[in-house]
Amino acid sequence: MAKYQQQEAILKQRNSYSKTDTDATFMRMKDDHMQNGQLKPAYNVQASTNNQYLTNYTLAQTTADTTTLKDHINNHIENYKQKPETLTADAGYGSEENYTDLEDKEITAYVKYNYFHKEQKDKKKGKSNPFHPDQLYYNQQTDTYYCPMGQAMTYLGSYQKKTKNGFSQELHRYQAQNCDGCPLRSRCHKSKHNRIIERNYNLIRLKSKARKLLLSEQGVAKRKQRCWDVEAVFGNIKHNMNFKRFMLRGIGKVNVEIGLVAMAHNLKKYSLTL
Ligand code: SF4
Numbered sequence: 001m002a003k004y005q006q007q008e009a010i011l012k013q014r015n016s017y018s019k020t021d022t023d024a025t026f027m028r029m030k031d032d033h034m035q036n037g038q039l040k041p042a043y044n045v046q047a048s049t050n051n052q053y054l055t056n057y058t059l060a061q062t063t064a065d066t067t068t069l070k071d072h073i074n075n076h077i078e079n080y081k082q083k084p085e086t087l088t089a090d091a092g093y094g095s096e097e098n099y100t101d102l103e104d105k106e107i108t109a110y111v112k113y114n115y116f117h118k119e120q121k122d123k124k125k126g127k128s129n130p131f132h133p134d135q136l137y138y139n140q141q142t143d144t145y146y147c148p149m150g151q152a153m154t155y156l157g158s159y160q161k162k163t164k165n166g167f168s169q170e171l172h173r174y175q176a177q178n179c180d181g182c183p184l185r186s187r188c189h190k191s192k193h194n195r196i197i198e199r200n201y202n203l204i205r206l207k208s209k210a211r212k213l214l215l216s217e218q219g220v221a222k223r224k225q226r227c228w229d230v231e232a233v234f235g236n237i238k239h240n241m242n243f244k245r246f247m248l249r250g251i252g253k254v255n256v257e258i259g260l261v262a263m264a265h266n267l268k269k270y271s272l273t274l
Helices: 002-011 066-080 096-104 116-125 201-215 217-240 251-271
Strands: 025-028 039-042 044-050 053-060 086-089 108-111 137-139 144-146 152-162 168-176 196-199
Touching: 044 066, 044 217, 053 066, 053 251, 066 096, 086 217, 096 108, 096 201, 108 201, 108 217, 116 201, 168 201, 201 217, 217 251
Parallel strands: 086 108
Antiparallel strands: 025 039, 044 053, 137 144, 144 152, 152 168, 168 196
């Protein structure tokens, strides 16, 4: 029991840790030095850039990027004593929690959400799924959705859900009255009961705000800039500087190591302007 308790204390919220560096978590690598994709002890480096200068970095012990943004921005604010005016990030960061945090901090967020590209592609091709909750007709006055068969989906109630980070989400549920014998049923849903849909109105609002920003002239330019701004920095560090593995162990030392790499990158870049 004592051994398990000790291991759980090291794990905290994680599913794994390395025995040789207990701060490192097992993560799937794209390729190791032998060109095999494998699980390896790793840190998830979060980096911000501005015109290819590395301006902020944090180390995360989780594989998913979604939950790392808040701490990363807080680190920026703590170091620079000011918040960034805008932030551009890819779809891995487009969650309700992140959008809310950026809105609270009054940072203009050019952050994609899942399916942003698919949504735009389908729109161009004129494709749409009439069964998708976003496509159902909604009567705001009666708080009722109407399914493709024209049946009313009435409000069942709402409930709160907590994310891994403890962020509270509110979901509203609606149910169709009777799906028995409906000719569209096989295309509409797989449930044995009458169809239920869930709507998160805060996320719908935040996604609509993000969509507007992403499709604006500035948003298109920001999205293009993201590719050559941050990806080029990773390319330089990994390929040109050949920095692919940390040499030190422990999150404190690894933080110093990535800091030295960041300084080297920035100084090299600066020297090219002299
Ligand atoms: S299966 Fe139910 S919810 Fe779907 S179209 Fe038919 S009646 Fe409407």
